[in-house]
Amino acid sequence: MANAASGMAVHDDCKLRFMELKAKRSYRFILFKIEKQQVVVDKLGLPTESYDDFTASFPVDECRYAVYDFDYITDENCQKSKIFFIAWSPDTSKVRMKMVYASSKDRFKRELDGIQLELQATDPSEMSLDIVKERAF
Template sequence: MANAASGMAVSDECKLKFGELQRKKAFRFIVFKIDEKLQQITVEKHGGPDATYEDFVASLPENDCRYGVYDFEFTSEDGVTSCQKSKIFFIAWSPDTSRVRAKMIYASSKEVFKRELNGIHYELQATDPTEMDLEVIKERAK
């Protein structure tokens, strides 16, 4: 179904790959791209379970917008026990150097797209790499 605000549809592959990341841990991250010609959001890249946060950041273009999801695993400690946890971050990457049209399309499609990806824990909006630094992710996951 097309997003009423931007006219962008969400490809079935987006939902399928997100489900594989969420339930099967098949991916560490997924990068999504808006294909203006097809008028839909598609999967551009994904990183396997062993991919790092640095791999995810490196897969984002320097001068263009993207959406990304990253499955952040960490150890939670309550003073008595510790356990492995996982939180899924949705990152809206919109660098200052990207085209104004791209920023507008990504901004107007974001909320509807996020609703298609059921299970996101946190959202970050980033216009430069410091806004989505690994320390920011760690702090939000606590």
């Protein structure tokens, strides 16, 4: 396990699953949560799952980190893919939880080599598919 400056460890499984998403496209998305002072995998989304399935996976009142493999077609008709990192921090979550996630985010993100875009969201509208599409192009 990697040890963070904030005292937050990153479970090896997080990096392993991320590499599988990036290299083999084994998953459409991965949700991560902080549990007992370490970041662990919370949920793996199958390659067949939609963006709606992804957004429905977030708890309403708890913070999460997530990565999403977004496929799209360019104006030149080329198939492309970008990996989004999403920091989910709903207004309804506890202040302490928001602080822990905020202070550990950059360190955790550095562990995942290959993230292309980042979104911060406090409610579902801030990570809508339209926003993701807009950022990807």
